[in-house]
Amino acid sequence: MTAHTEQVLRLDRVVIRFAGDSGDGIQLTGDRFTTATAEFGNDLSTLPNFPAEIRAPAGTLPGVSSFQLHFADHDVLTPGDEPDVLVAMNPAALKANLPDISRGAEIIVNTDEFTKRAMARVGYSADPLQDGSLEAYSVHPVALTTLTVEALAGSGLARKDAERAKNMFALGLLSWMYHRPTLGTERFLLAKFAKTPELAAANIAALKAGWNYGETTEDFAVSYEIAPATTAFAAGRYRNISGNLALSLGLLAASQQSGLPLFLGSYPITPASDILHELSRHKNFGVRTFQAEDEIAAIGAALGAAFGGALGATTTSGPGVALKSETIGLAVSLELPLLIIGIQRGGPSTGLPTKTEQADLLQAMYGRNGESPVPVLAPATAAECFTAALDATRIALTYRTPVFLLSDGYLANGSEPWRIPGTAELPVLRPDFATEANRPDGGFWPYQRDPETLARPWAVPGTPGLEHRVGGIEKQDGTGNISYDPANHERMVRIRQAKIDGVAVPDLAVDDPTGNARLLVLGWGSTYGPIAAGVRQVRSTGGRVAQAHLRHLNPFPANLGHVLAGYERVLVPELNLGQLAHLIRAKYLVDARSLTQVSGLPFTARQLTDVLTVQLEALHAPAH
Amino acid sequence: MPLPTDAANAADRYPALGLIPKAADPQTAKHFTSDQEVRWCPGCGDYAILAAVKSFLPELGLARENICFVSGIGCSSRFPYYLNTYGMHSIHGRAPAIATGLATSRTDLSVWVVTGDGDALSIGGNHLIHALRRNVNLKILLFNNRIYGLTKGQYSPTSEVGKVTKSTPMGSLDAPFNPLSLAIGAGATFVARTIDSDRKHLQSVLRAAAVHHGTALVEIYQNCNIFNDGAFQLLKDPATRDTALIRLEHGRPVLFGADGSHGVFRDAATGGLFTAPVTDANSADVIVHDAHAGSPATAFALNLFADRVGNGVARVHQTPIGVLRSVRRPVFDTQMSDQLDAARAQDGPGDLAAVLAGTDAWTVGEDGRP
Numbered sequence: 001m002t003a004h005t006e007q008v009l010r011l012d013r014v015v016i017r018f019a020g021d022s023g024d025g026i027q028l029t030g031d032r033f034t035t036a037t038a039e040f041g042n043d044l045s046t047l048p049n050f051p052a053e054i055r056a057p058a059g060t061l062p063g064v065s066s067f068q069l070h071f072a073d074h075d076v077l078t079p080g081d082e083p084d085v086l087v088a089m090n091p092a093a094l095k096a097n098l099p100d101i102s103r104g105a106e107i108i109v110n111t112d113e114f115t116k117r118a119m120a121r122v123g124y125s126a127d128p129l130q131d132g133s134l135e136a137y138s139v140h141p142v143a144l145t146t147l148t149v150e151a152l153a154g155s156g157l158a159r160k161d162a163e164r165a166k167n168m169f170a171l172g173l174l175s176w177m178y179h180r181p182t183l184g185t186e187r188f189l190l191a192k193f194a195k196t197p198e199l200a201a202a203n204i205a206a207l208k209a210g211w212n213y214g215e216t217t218e219d220f221a222v223s224y225e226i227a228p229a230t231t232a233f234a235a236g237r238y239r240n241i242s243g244n245l246a247l248s249l250g251l252l253a254a255s256q257q258s259g260l261p262l263f264l265g266s267y268p269i270t271p272a273s274d275i276l277h278e279l280s281r282h283k284n285f286g287v288r289t290f291q292a293e294d295e296i297a298a299i300g301a302a303l304g305a306a307f308g309g310a311l312g313a314t315t316t317s318g319p320g321v322a323l324k325s326e327t328i329g330l331a332v333s334l335e336l337p338l339l340i341i342g343i344q345r346g347g348p349s350t351g352l353p354t355k356t357e358q359a360d361l362l363q364a365m366y367g368r369n370g371e372s373p374v375p376v377l378a379p380a381t382a383a384e385c386f387t388a389a390l391d392a393t394r395i396a397l398t399y400r401t402p403v404f405l406l407s408d409g410y411l412a413n414g415s416e417p418w419r420i421p422g423t424a425e426l427p428v429l430r431p432d433f434a435t436e437a438n439r440p441d442g443g444f445w446p447y448q449r450d451p452e453t454l455a456r457p458w459a460v461p462g463t464p465g466l467e468h469r470v471g472g473i474e475k476q477d478g479t480g481n482i483s484y485d486p487a488n489h490e491r492m493v494r495i496r497q498a499k500i501d502g503v504a505v506p507d508l509a510v511d512d513p514t515g516n517a518r519l520l521v522l523g524w525g526s527t528y529g530p531i532a533a534g535v536r537q538v539r540s541t542g543g544r545v546a547q548a549h550l551r552h553l554n555p556f557p558a559n560l561g562h563v564l565a566g567y568e569r570v571l572v573p574e575l576n577l578g579q580l581a582h583l584i585r586a587k588y589l590v591d592a593r594s595l596t597q598v599s600g601l602p603f604t605a606r607q608l609t610d611v612l613t614v615q616l617e618a619l620h621a622p623a624h
Numbered sequence: 625m626p627l628p629t630d631a632a633n634a635a636d637r638y639p640a641l642g643l644i645p646k647a648a649d650p651q652t653a654k655h656f657t658s659d660q661e662v663r664w665c666p667g668c669g670d671y672a673i674l675a676a677v678k679s680f681l682p683e684l685g686l687a688r689e690n691i692c693f694v695s696g697i698g699c700s701s702r703f704p705y706y707l708n709t710y711g712m713h714s715i716h717g718r719a720p721a722i723a724t725g726l727a728t729s730r731t732d733l734s735v736w737v738v739t740g741d742g743d744a745l746s747i748g749g750n751h752l753i754h755a756l757r758r759n760v761n762l763k764i765l766l767f768n769n770r771i772y773g774l775t776k777g778q779y780s781p782t783s784e785v786g787k788v789t790k791s792t793p794m795g796s797l798d799a800p801f802n803p804l805s806l807a808i809g810a811g812a813t814f815v816a817r818t819i820d821s822d823r824k825h826l827q828s829v830l831r832a833a834a835v836h837h838g839t840a841l842v843e844i845y846q847n848c849n850i851f852n853d854g855a856f857q858l859l860k861d862p863a864t865r866d867t868a869l870i871r872l873e874h875g876r877p878v879l880f881g882a883d884g885s886h887g888v889f890r891d892a893a894t895g896g897l898f899t900a901p902v903t904d905a906n907s908a909d910v911i912v913h914d915a916h917a918g919s920p921a922t923a924f925a926l927n928l929f930a931d932r933v934g935n936g937v938a939r940v941h942q943t944p945i946g947v948l949r950s951v952r953r954p955v956f957d958t959q960m961s962d963q964l965d966a967a968r969a970q971d972g973p974g975d976l977a978a979v980l981a982g983t984d985a986w987t988v989g990e991d992g993r994p
Binding site: 184228235261304308334 | 993
């Protein structure tokens, strides 16, 4: 399909938000638009936002699901602050999302759903499409449901089934507006409904009807072109990827690169379950996925598999981490490689299962009994989840230790283009199993350490002559025999700490283009995008600000103290009440300032711009 | 199900052992003795069980390095330290979960779990029932002394109602679990009971468990001479044991008492079981034990004799010992391996480059355009 329209406007960037009932297929619509946009060559970033309930009562505010996409002809750092276009499939979607929409934005509404009853249900006493309350916006009323049903009149589908294709009508309309290719979606629908070709045909018909509607109706006189982001991408092969998918593929790659079979023990929990789903599809890689009876069994089985020489991993979120704490402590004591992957969500307790937060950093650092140090890593972007999984595996294998990898709901579900690495670019990971005695008398000491890394030997069952016992009771340095000796415990606690303190992590890179910034903004994890966007904005108006982003939170990069000392002011934005700030204040005695938010949503670029501007003004104000 | 005398062949005959490498040379109990000093209380029933296990393991003819013992927390859970195999002393209640991961990822290992009544049935009850329903190839030895020993004498989930302990000075209120009833209810494929002091019987049950393909639960009545001494005295005292013990043997009439004076009968009206003296008139009606019965109903009913509730108190009474149930069902770890094989057969071995590329990839040229 090609656009035939009188007027085509060129834009450099657009933010679109699709919103509707959680049963309306909003996430699928967003995913398809995203895929088409990625293939077209724009850079992009997405933010799915959905309720914890699977099918909350239809037409209610709590049941609204949305999908936001920011795409541009240049590199994109965030899913966008304010949508330029809102597609509202019902009154609830309009009401829930209107506060986020900037004046002048385009709003496409499905007028069929604006019945008296539906409007009353969300508290509209008058029809917002008629009462002038939307005058500041460019509203496109479209009878999406009616048009879809009419388009499918000959399909033989019952009206109810035909109505369900209205999301494809909307996708077709938006695809026309923004010149997105639709062939990929047609192929997708044929595959998705391979067993029910009549549904595939109906959805494709609705998609085309939406496109044609845009082309023919006068209400949509203008369409938009956003050129491919030619400077954003180095040459290479790309795909669009979410954090959870990137993490799954990273684990798969870690298994291949280490030659260790992957064993994933997991218990379903939002927003981590998709990793279990993805890895369970790759059994031909020798991946064993084990859906356990609970979080404790999930990590227990992974640790048991690690004892047997597998690459053991467990995936969960905050409440699950709490349940796994005792077993993580056991893994610290056994000194076995184990990956603990926490996809953070709003807390405490059940909290906000489908919303993002970074409030489990201190849990990962300290949430265990005794002195129980564990390396902690946090990827900064969805795509970076891939390399983070490989890096976490490197540390786990090299130092024989459980490792925490902290992602969050925003990275997990958001997506961005990812340059697909060639397998030759991937690091080689070595398990280096012990195969021979390590004592002059031909005996084997399970806790005789490598003098460089302090790692103990990993001797797996089936290795003759190296039979040994390990356990959670304190053990004698070297022999591993049970020991309650005070001096030995003192020594073992300090050795375990020294081992983690000595984990090799790269130095922290600082982005300070002018080299004379006085303000450093230091972030970790998923705040990277909004921070970088805010920094870019401030710099565009002459503000001097340095940016650094931590990927390793335990141990910190060796140069972190030096970096912090180089700036008059350090600002730490994070989606909690100041956990990283707490750590660096304690460790480096630096008067770090916190920017905190716990709304379940990521920072916006504008928030960062505003705060950085205020901080810069304060720094550069003449002293009184 | 005794092992054949030619023990070297045992591994070949039984699927439970078929994937496990064999010992090159004959082994003895000494080979299985670790260099660690045993630290149970003098007189503890655990010593007898350890000796029985060490002298029985060589019979299996398995490579020692392919045997793993995993335990939880409690007196019994120190067991792995005293055996010269691979071993893990883990955390309270979690041994079945840890062993499930080990056995599932390594079908070439013989994996044993050692646990107690508190470890397996209280803090770890969830893992026990799920291991049993999955039928993972694990042998679970549950040392039941009906008391918490390592924490110095609180009542356990198998303590009788009214038990006076440090934490229950006026008597405990909890109704106890019968571990084997729980196991049968959870769909266990192998359920047996034995006693620490009867080495011959203990070893015969261990043999049967070892060659069972799937999860085997062996309850071992074990005396804690410090905090619950004499808990099983009725079953051990020569004056009472003949009438108190119902020795089950597959295919044999269920008789007990001196010279088989009593038998177990089915009540035609209720389908339940009862015991009665055997006479000429009723001797043909004594039930015959069928450990392989499709329905677990009779095994469950037999097990009810173990804890007769009188005056609200469950006491040791006419306790069936031996293999109550031994049936075949698909084994979890074997099935998981089969799924991996099936996936490879269908899709070929994993191609990392192809999976990384996905199905919606695009190429960006030197000009930055797709």
